[in-house]
Amino acid sequence: MTLVKGQDALEASGKVTTVVLDKTGTLTLGVPRVVDIHPHGVTAEQLIRLAAGVETSSEHAVAEALRNLAATLVADIPAATDHTVSPGHGISATINGEIIAVGSPAYMDELGVRICPDLTGIVNAATRNGQSTVLVAQGTKAIGAITLADLMKPDAVDAVAALHRLDLQTVLLTGDTSAAAQRVAKSLGITQVRAGVLPTQKVDVIEQLQREGHRVAMVGDGINDAPALAAADLGLGIVTGTHVALKSADIILVRDDLYAIADAITLARATNRTIRTNLIWAFAYNIAAIPIAAAGLLNPLIAAAAMSLSSVFVVHNSLRLQSIRTLRPTERRDD
Incomplete structure (x- = not known):
């Protein structure tokens, strides 16, 4: 519909x-879920705790995935201040006096964050598998990677x-x-x-x-x-x-x-064709009938009947739109 x-x-x-x-x-x-955690120099709990703290106020789907995971792994999420958002790249904030950043490798490059070869390898492997990875940095050092997948x-x-x-x-x-x-x-x-x-x-x-x-x-x-x-x-x-x-x-x-x-485009195309057909018929009918009627060669009763038939044709042609069905295979249609 x-x-x-x-x-x-x-x-x-x-x-x-x-x-x-x-x-x-x-x-x-549209609901990415965390599939792997790769801490570097911290525990997995600490990594998730900091990442969730930065993402507390974010409405991004990745932020929600991190908060949901944190709710099952850590006792509390730290308060963060001074949030800075880079649309499409990442977010940073201050937690306990330190700048914590969560985002893409490009965002980390922007911030001058050092990424160790192990984490770079994890990001590349996830990319090859069609997954996405966010890096977490503390100051200028990457402290872990979190891999997510969206089904x-x-x-x-x-x-x-x-x-x-x-x-x-x-x-x-x-x-x-x-x-x-x-x-x-x-x-x-x-x-x-x-x-x-x-x-x-x-x-x-x-x-x-x-x-x-x-x-x-x-x-x-x-x-x-x-x-x-x-x-x-x-x-x-x-x-x-x-x-x-x-x-x-x-x-x-x-x-x-x-x-x-596909159904919307199919229906709209059919509606366009129907409108054009009705207009062509209406113009053709009037162009042919008006000169004949003006010359006095058309009986009024016949003209009235022809007009009624013209209306019936237009209505019938429009009702054919009801026969259009979804392109979804029959066996998979919802009841």
Whole structure:
């Protein structure tokens, strides 16, 4: 089920050639979980305690995963002050007079943090496996790495295949490294990848594709996706997403079901075709009938009957939209 906000969305959907899919929360469950902890010079409990302290006030999915793990491993989470956030990179704060940072290897480089070869190897191994890793630093020294994984939605592979059956190109948009993104794209059958994209760069990717001649549909669910949804020719927001993302979208997918993307485009295309057919019929009928009636060659009773038949045709043609069904395989449809 979908909510179409206006006629502009219907018109845009008929011209879409490329679908850009945000990874986290759209193709994945959006709930990363910690799969491994690698302390360096501290205990695992101390590492998690400090990381959770820095992330206490953050709304990021990684922050929530760290806090959930800390709730099961440590007795208390220390208070942190002077938070500094680098969007898409990491966060730092002061705990007990020391600066603690949590973020990507690039963020650690930014801060001048020393990373030992062991931790670098852990980050590289996780990347090859399609996982993400956050490093934790105390001052200028990395004290550990935490590996996280975000599971794909069960219907992701088949839903992407359904988009390809509609002759649509697919693009994976993610902040992950190129190697990790390529691994995910290959598993899903996605044809193009835009990796290492910061939240502020998503609009640039959409505009670049448009300059290349693509008619772009963007699918997203987060606050960071809102500008890209607005910039795309067609923005599709998932109902479980943030209010800002849904407000920016042209079509809202009322179910958290990736098949709804293909279904929404299919229905919108069919609606466009129906509107065009009805308009062509109406113009053709009037262009043919008005001169005949003006010449006095058309009996009023016949004209009235013909007008009624014309209306019946338009209504019947529109009712055919009810026959459109989801692209989800019959055996996997929800009851």
